[in-house]
Amino acid sequence: xxxxxxxxxxxxxxxxxxxxxxxxxxxxxxxxxxxxxxxxxxxxxxxxxxxxxxxxxxxxxxxxxxxxxxxxxxxxxxxxxxxxxxxxxx
Numbered sequence: 471x472x473x474x475x476x477x478x479x480x481x482x483x484x485x486x487x488x489x490x491x492x493x494x495x496x497x498x499x500x501x502x503x504x505x506x507x508x509x510x511x512x513x514x515x516x517x518x519x520x521x522x523x524x525x526x527x528x529x530x531x532x533x534x535x536x537x538x539x540x541x542x543x544x545x546x547x548x549x550x551x552x553x554x555x556x557x558x559x560x
Contacts, residue, residue: 503554504545508536518554 505518508528513536516523521535528536537554545551 498541500542501539502542502545503537504540504548504551505537505554506532506534506550506552507540507545507548508533508538512538514538 503514503518508514509531510528511526513525513528515525515537517527517533517535518537519535532550534552540548540551545553
């Protein structure tokens with residue numbers, strides 16, 4: 471093995487070890503609706519008060535009836551975030 475091949479192999483090995491330390495965490499399994507934190511035009515689905523039924527319709531930032539999905543347990547950590555109540559099935 472010549473020195474150029476050895477150096478290249480060493481660099482590749484070190485790069486692989488360095489990048490494996492920055493593994494992405496698993497995606498959350500449970501999500502919750504968090505109201506009051508959506509930016510204008512960035513809400514998920516319809517408004518809680520029924521004023522519209524589509525995503526991206528929030529007219530202003532942080533409206534109390536507009537929501538986004540966040541990983542469960544995150545909403546209560548965000549200033550202004552309120553976990554939206556899920557209506558029980560009939």
